[in-house]
Amino acid sequence: MISLYAVRTGGEMDAFCTKCDMNLGHTIIAMIGPKVVKVRCNTCQGHHSFRGDQPLAKAAGVAKPKAVVLGFEDRLKGRTIGAARQYTPKEYFRIDDVISHPTFGMGVVIANRADKIDVVFKAFEKTLVNGKAS
Numbered sequence: 001m002i003s004l005y006a007v008r009t010g011g012e013m014d015a016f017c018t019k020c021d022m023n024l025g026h027t028i029i030a031m032i033g034p035k036v037v038k039v040r041c042n043t044c045q046g047h048h049s050f051r052g053d054q055p056l057a058k059a060a061g062v063a064k065p066k067a068v069v070l071g072f073e074d075r076l077k078g079r080t081i082g083a084a085r086q087y088t089p090k091e092y093f094r095i096d097d098v099i100s101h102p103t104f105g106m107g108v109v110i111a112n113r114a115d116k117i118d119v120v121f122k123a124f125e126k127t128l129v130n131g132k133a134s
């Protein structure tokens with residue numbers, strides 16, 4: 001893949017940017033022999049080691065930080081999962097309520113502002129409509 005480019009310091013190539021989380025044009029800033037070792041993202045200007053093009057599917061898997069998963073387990077600890085309420089936009093939920101969402105699964109309400117709630121699910125946070133009378 002690399003052979004398609006004119007690989008030299010200062011040259012440009014596509015690489016996976018961990019900050020932008022996608023394959024983008026990068027400028028080569030350091031090489032060891034024929035190997036590119038450091039690149040600068042043309043989009044965010046961030047410098048990082050060159051790891052080669054990563055398949056997008058793999059990148060998506062990496063995008064879930066472990067801390068969020070741990071946070072979720074911690075938040076769920078000591079709560080009665082059996083007391084989880086089915087989420088619907090019409091119901092009103094408070095902070096610390098455990099909800100069961102038809103799509104996202106089990107979640108814990110961490111913020112309640114006006115007609116929105118922030119809910120932590122196993123792999124991500126999400127803002128949902130709260131207490132909306134139809």
Ligand SMILES: [Zn+2]
Nearest residue numbers: 017020041044
């Ligand atoms: Zn970038």
